[in-house]
Amino acid sequence: MINVPSELLLTSKSLHVFLLKEKPVLERMLRIASTSLRIKKVGLTLEAVDGYVSFLYEEHKGSTINNRPSSSLFSEHLSCNKLLPSTIFHAYFVLFTQNTQERLLAENPLVEDLIHTLATMFDHSDSGMEAIKQHLNQQQQMLDTLQDVIIVMDRSGRLIKWNKQLRDKAATRISIKPGKQVATLFNNIPEEKLQRLMEEGKSKLELQFRGNMITDKLFTPHIWRLTYRPSSQTFILVGKDISKELDLQQELIVAGEVQKSFLPAPVANKQVTIKTIYEAANYVSGDGLGYLWLDNGKRLFIYLLDVMGHGVPAAIQTSAMQLLVEQVGKEPISLSAKLQKINTKSVEILTSDYFAAAIIVELDVHTGVGSYTSAGINHFVYSHKGIIKKVKTPGSFLGLFPNIPFEENEICFNSGDHLHLVTDGLFDSIDAGILQTKGSYHAVYQHLKTLAHISHEDDATAVSIFIK
Incomplete structure (x- = not known):
C-alpha cells in the first residue's frame, strides 16, 4: 500500500472522490486546478479540501485507516475504479473514499479491525516492512485510545506489540519489552497453561478465559479473549478489567445474605409447621414472603409476593411491598378487602413499568377453616386427605x-393436610405426575427445594404449611 499526498480531495459530507492518473512509472496524483468539479461519470458536485489518503493503483475495494491534516485518525471505506479505457501511456481512476468512523464507533468493531490490521502487519516480507513501519505510530495511537488491554504475541508466547493500557496497568517492577514471556504478566497463568490455551485457541475462532494481571495493587482480574491468526501465526489477547464488576458482585452477594436474614424463622408448634424456600436467580430476589399471627395466635396470615423483574430494582420494590402487605394484613377486614387495599396502595408505591403478583391465605388454626385470594399468583399446591393437586385461582x-x-x-x-404457596419460578418446574408420588409434607417440600436449586432462570420462592 502506497501513501500518496493528495493534491486535491473532493468531498461532500463524508464522501470523497479522487481523480487519479497512472503512468508506467508511478507519478504523483494528477493535479486538478479548480476547487469545484462535476464528474459526469459520477454525477456529483463536490468541493475541494486538503488531506491525505492511502490507496492502491488498481481496481480495489476495502477498508483502511486514514489520517487528517491534523494527524488525527479515522476509518475509511475505499473503492477505486477505472474511469477511462487504459492505454499504453495512461490509466485514469476514480477513487471513492467514505468516512465510516461514526458507524464503526457505533457498532464498536474497532478492536476487531485493529486486531486484523496488527496480524496482517506480520504477513509481509522483509522488503515490505519499511512501508509498514511508517504506519506503526498511527496504529499505536489508535491502539492507545482503547480501554481494553491489547497484547500481540508470537506462537511461543513472547510479546510482540502492546498498547498503553498494558503499560499503565502492569506493575511498575515488570519490564514491558518485545520478546518478554506474556505469562509473566499474570499471577495465575504459568507459561505451560498459556501454551495450552494457545493450542486450544488455534482450533477456535475465539477463546475466553479469566486471568489476573500483576499490577501495583497485587493483581487485577481480567476477562481475556484469545484470537489466533493463522496467516501470521500470531495470537491476539484483548483483556477487559472486571474488578468493578466483581466488586459489584460481592456487594450483591452481601445484599442477598442481608435479604435472607430478614426472612421469617421456621415455625414448629402444636398447630402447624412452616418452612420456606428462597432462591434468588441473581444474588438478590424480587420475591417476598411472610406470615403473621393474628387474634393472639388464633389466626395465621400468610403471604407470597413476586415483583416482576430481577435483581436490585425488583428487590427494592419487594421490600416496599412487604411493608405494605404486613401493615394491611393486621387490619380487621376481610381477606379480599385487604388485597384490594394493598392493590390500591401499590399503584402509588410501585414505580412505572413495575407490577407485582401475590397470593394471601388466612387460616383459623383451631377450626381448620381458612380463605385465600390471589393477585397474579394463580396457583398453589394443596394436599387434602392424602390427595395432592395443583389448584388454580384467578x-x-x-x-x-x-x-x-x-x-x-x-x-x-x-x-395431616399441607399447603404450598409457590412463585412462577418454581411452579413452572412442577410435574403433576411426579408430585403425586411424593405424598407426605416432607417429601413435597424436599421436592420443591430440589427444583429451586436446579432452576435459576427466575427467582424461586415457596411457603410450605403443614397442619398438625
Missing part, C-alpha cells in the same frame, strides 16, 4: 389499576 396483578375487586375463596384443612 386474580389480577397488583399495581396496574386501583379499585379492582378480588375474589375470596374458602379452604378447609384436616390434620
